[in-house]
Amino acid sequence: MDFFTLVQILDATVRLAIPLLLACLAGLFSERAGIFDIGLEGKMLAAAFFSAAIASITGSVWIGLLAGIAASLFLSGVHGLASITFRGNQLISGVAINFLAAGMTVLIAQSWFSQGGRTPSLSGAERFNPIDFPGALTTTNEVKAASPLMQVYSELLSGHSLLVYVALLTVPMTWWLLYRTRFGLRLRAVGENPAAVDTAGVSVVGLRYAAVGICGILCGIAGAYLSTALQAGFVKDMSAGRGFIALAALIFAKWRPWHALYATFLFGLFQALELRPDVIEAVIGMKVQGQFLGALPYIMTVVILAGFVGKAIPPRAGGEPYVKER
């Protein structure tokens, strides 16, 4: 394997890890506040559809992004209503949201566009297009002939859409918000011991809704990235289990922002390698089944969760509705 192939694979890793990262951080806010969210997948899917659909109709990807976030926030609101206000089962609510998104996106896509559950292909201002850094080479042949440093600059660092850089910025922002602000302290506390937060006179319900709301916004961006940056349009079930891989990454990262970055990039690498079986064969000298690589994030999550490699302890009040004592 030459250096350029490595750079190419890392480039694909970044592209594929970004939706996982955004969804993972979304889950992090929600679960740190004590609300389990297995509806990440559904929220991403809904956002992917509405971003692409509205971008296609209005011709502006920015309006599309807002629509995607709005759709995701709506589902977050449903989840909040079920799990915070009506103290229902958070897991069941998440399952319902996943199915709601899976069904509604196809239903609306068919009704609006009649193209078998997809949106028209997006182009130009309807998409988040790659941003080329100054001096970066753009064609593959030019990059291949350039020096290693230039290859990294042109292929790996430059040429991603705006959302990639935004997603990478959300990691330090999440860290700062959670560990360096009063809101973050309270948010973490409400996931560990809501009664204590309540005693201190801070609204448990308000904090949890805020966390679920942030989760919705991040899932919305993740979905918009899928349909307007990674691909050019919405196709049925395009989130393809990414919400669950993000959930796996969240456990792998033990609910910490920087570790979420590492975990999602590791899982992104697996996805990138799944697309390049020739490279794996060349490097380790034997064939690895594609199905195995695809299942690796799930297998690793099971192993991590079982505590064979360090212990993953979720926020203590996670999944429990808070009932005020009288």
Added chain:
Amino acid sequence: MDVMPKWAEVVLVPLISLLLAAILSGLVILAIGEDPIAALKLMIDGALGSTYGWGYTLYYATNFMFTGLAVSVAFHARLFNIGGEGQAMLGGLGVALACLFIPWPHWSLGLLGAIVLAGAFGAVWAAVPAYLQAKRGSHIVITTIMFNFIAAAVLNYMLVNVLRPKGAMDPATARFPEAVHLPSLHDILAPIGISFSKAAPANVSLLVAIIACVLVWLLIWRTKLGYEIRAYGHSESAAKYAGISPVKITMIAMIISGALAGMMAINNVMGEAERLVLNATEGAGFIGIAVALMGRSHPLGVFIAAILFGFLYQGGAELALWTSIPRELIVVIQALVILFTGALDNMVRMPLERIFLALRKEGN
């Protein structure tokens, strides 16, 4: 403290939830520019208007009875088994192995063998998450979700690389031998003079599913083990104090649950397709969640809910055939049923409880 009488708890709450889900579904159909009343008529006609329609409705219902019972048994132990889909996939693998590699002399023996192998495969696939929950403290919901994906990868590998006949292009096993062809409802009902559609896939597995409903009822409400499962589900600490082992109950409840989900394969793999294909389960494992919630985890409720969902499935297929409403409408209805009967249960219950309290005060 029981605020509501039992009939309200068992009948009124699910009915109102269901009504809310139905109203919203109707609004969804309206929103995409179709007529909900006409759609409902078409669904009833297509699913219940002929023995052909009934044959499909009952075929789907058979799948949902198995997966619905699977989720219910786990619910009684307060375990949420989202892994029905993966367990049913593995069950399909068990059925395929039983039918392809054992020369059964008669279908009835083949069916027994397939039930055992399908159940065993499903049970093993549920036992691992159960063990990890009971012994290592990993959350069963996350593990069973992961096991769904791993099951899909295993099945994909087995079909593409191992079980696919030489020269065949599509990832599927060879056709099962004629000896394990299960009698359809047409074959069963013909000798007693009832004519039933020959083309519909409903088969003898329906009877197995009904027997499974009865057995689960006996297990949960008429045996010591069932009592222990329910006790553990109501209060883990009380159950522990009474000498019930959490590890044992978690393992047994999940093994039974996984076996039931796996057994679904005798219907869809052995009874209908007569070969194992990718995505043979078609999401039936997840519909089990809606069925169990709607049926309040009671076998009779599961039976009724499964037939209702069978009707929705077949009716939805008819809609997709004759109108521009895609099949995904069923997924939306399924989501709304899960939402209202599961997650938003309190939204219906709280106002009802208030009404009953007010009525009781007046009565005194």
